[in-house]
Amino acid sequence: MADDTLAEVLAAGGWAYVGLxxxxxxxxxxFMERCVRAFELPEYFGRNWDALADCLTDLSWAPPVRGRLVEVTGWQEYAGAEPDDWNIAREVFAQAVDHWDGTGTELRIALALGGSS
Incomplete structure (x- = not known):
């Protein structure tokens, strides 16, 4: 399924698609620059792990939606080059998913196993 089709299907259910x-x-x-663009992070975003965690657990800066699906593609190169930072990124993502679980504003993050889209 193409990203635009996935985005349309999600939008029909009140969800937003984020392609990282x-x-x-x-x-x-x-990594931080790609997050800025994909999530359309606010100008005050500090481009560090704490700031990313804060922005993903306080979405007051983002348009309200029923949920967000983040599809992370092409991550393998970064994971290989910076394994410690990649582990931190995964922890930040996991904590954000846990934060929104059951709130009515879900966040789901999927790591694509194929190559870049």
């Missing part, structure tokens, strides 16, 4: 494409990212600044 990490192909070619090999460092934390690159």
């Amino acid at each position: 494409e990490l192909g070619g990212v090999t460092d934390k600044p690159g």
Whole structure:
């Protein structure tokens, strides 16, 4: 299913689609920049792990939706180049998912196992 079709299906159910494409990212600044673009993070975003965690658990800056599905593609290169930072990123994502679980504003993050889209 193409990203635009997935986005349309999700939108019909009140969900937002976020495509976080990490192909070619090999460092934390690159990862943070991709997050800025994919999530459309606010200007005050500090481009660090705590700031990412804060933005993903306080979505007052984002349009209200019933839920968000984040599809992370092309992450393997970053995971190989920066395994410690990738583990932190996964922890931040997992904590954000847990934070929104059962709230009526769900957050789901899927790691695509194929290559970049």
